[in-house]
Amino acid sequence: MIVLTPLKKFQFPIYAECITPEFFEGKTIAELAELSVYEGNKQKKLGDIFKIEQDPAETPNITINGDVSEVRRIGIRMKKGEIVINGNAGMHLGEKMSGGKITVNGDAGGWTGSDMKGGLIEIHGNGSDYLASPYRGSSTGMRGGLIVVDGSVGADSAINMHGGVIKIKGGAGQFLGFGMDDGTIYVKAQTGTRAGACMKGGKIILAGTIEEVLPTFTIDSIKPKVKVDENETATGPFYVFLGDRAEKGTGKIFVAKANNPQLNTYEKFL
Numbered sequence: 311m312i313v314l315t316p317l318k319k320f321q322f323p324i325y326a327e328c329i330t331p332e333f334f335e336g337k338t339i340a341e342l343a344e345l346s347v348y349e350g351n352k353q354k355k356l357g358d359i360f361k362i363e364q365d366p367a368e369t370p371n372i373t374i375n376g377d378v379s380e381v382r383r384i385g386i387r388m389k390k391g392e393i394v395i396n397g398n399a400g401m402h403l404g405e406k407m408s409g410g411k412i413t414v415n416g417d418a419g420g421w422t423g424s425d426m427k428g429g430l431i432e433i434h435g436n437g438s439d440y441l442a443s444p445y446r447g448s449s450t451g452m453r454g455g456l457i458v459v460d461g462s463v464g465a466d467s468a469i470n471m472h473g474g475v476i477k478i479k480g481g482a483g484q485f486l487g488f489g490m491d492d493g494t495i496y497v498k499a500q501t502g503t504r505a506g507a508c509m510k511g512g513k514i515i516l517a518g519t520i521e522e523v524l525p526t527f528t529i530d531s532i533k534p535k536v537k538v539d540e541n542e543t544a545t546g547p548f549y550v551f552l553g554d555r556a557e558k559g560t561g562k563i564f565v566a567k568a569n570n571p572q573l574n575t576y577e578k579f580l
Contacts, residue, residue, distance in 0.1 A: 311365040312342065313373045317358075320380035322350035324359060324400070327383045331371040331391025331410065339364060370394045370413075379419060385412050388429065401438075404431050407455065417461070421445075426474065428455045439464035439483065442476055452476070452493065456539075465502065468495050471512060475539050487514050490561060496538045509554045509561035515544050516565045522572075527553035527563060529576040536564045549573055 312334055325348040328334075334342060343357025356362065365373070370392035378384070379398040386402065389409040401419035404412050408427040417435035423442040441463045442452035451470035462480030470489040477496045484502030487495050492512045499518040506514050507524060515536055530550045537543050548564035565573060 311367045311370060311373060312339075313363040313365050313375065314360040315363070315374075316376045316378060317361055319377070320349070320359070322380065324349050324378075324381040325383060326356070326359075326381050327386050328356060329372065329374075329381075329384045329393070330386065330388045331393065332387075332389060334372060335391075370411075377416075379417070382419070385410075388412070398435070404429070407431070420464075423452055423455070423457050425450065426452045426455045426457070430455065431457045433457070433459045433461070436461035436480070437463035437467070437478075439466055440469070441467040442471060442474070443467060443469035449489075451489075462499065468493075471495070477538065477542075481518065487512070490514070494538060496542075496544060506554060506561060506563050508557050508559075509563075510557055510559040511561050513562045513564065515548070516563065517544055517569070518566065519569050520565060523551050523563065523565065524554065526556040527551040528555060529579050530562075531580065532567065532577075533564065549576060 328345040339362050342362050345356040347354050347356055372393045374395045377397045379400050381400040383402045385393050385404045388407045392411045394413045396415045398416040399414045399418045401421055403418050403422045405424045407429045409429045411430045414433045418433045418437050420438040420440045423431050437459045444451045453473045455474045457476045459478045463478055463482050465483030466485045468487045471493045472491045473493045475494045479498050481499035482497045482501045484504050486505045489508045490512045491510045494513050496515040501516050501520045530552045533548050533550055535543050535545050547567045549567055551563040553559050
């Protein structure tokens with residue numbers, strides 16, 4: 311196992327695409343220290359910003375101890391292995407990831423899991439805006455894998471989601487699942503407005519509260535429970551809404567009946 315410790319508090323963004331198990335594999339400490347990174351617009355070496363040590367433990371492959379909230383693109387294109395970050399993580403964590411596992415014992419920055427295709431990201435703090443969402447202008451978001459957030463996430467999460475599962479134990483900001491095509495989002499606490507806007511497919515499970523459901527969704531039924539994934543089922547009852555009809559969508563939003571009494575007026579349409 312390789313252990314990285316920041317040598318200072320970072321004042322500028324650090325771009326460190328080299329921090330992946332594949333890139334580190336087979337390299338000596340001296341070779342790792344020579345890997346190229348950028349601090350702002352200045353090219354640096356990995357050894358200039360991190361203390362690099364070898365630990366005899368076999369897993370995880372990489373451990374980062376300290377605040378790396380300014381370090382971006384850790385785990386980019388990761389296909390195997392494991393990274394553990396004991397602190398806050400920067401933007402674009404696990405971008406284009408297709409395998410392996412990333413654990414953050416802190417908060418994670420924006421665009422975590424962007425264009426994710428597989429693997430597992432666990433965030434034991436909060437996620438920022440654009441969790442699992444693509445860059446602006448892109449039509450394809452998360453396509454596979456699993457993201458679990460113990461806290462809450464910001465706005466515009468899971469935009470244009472095409473597959474995979476996201477579990478959020480806290481709340482979520484507005485525009486959750488905008489343009490969603492497939493996959494599953496499960497939120498246990500409060501969700502912001504406009505959830506599922508322009509949704510075409512997939513399912514959003516809201517076990518907490520939501521102020522309103524968009525008028526372009528129609529109520530379909532009330533279900534006692536809903537399957538999240540192979541390992542978890544959410545217990546209801548849930549109102550089931552279909553949409554977004556403005557997009558001729560066939561997606562489903564499941565909203566906890568007990569936590570949203572303001573929605574009981576829809577029952578007359580069943």
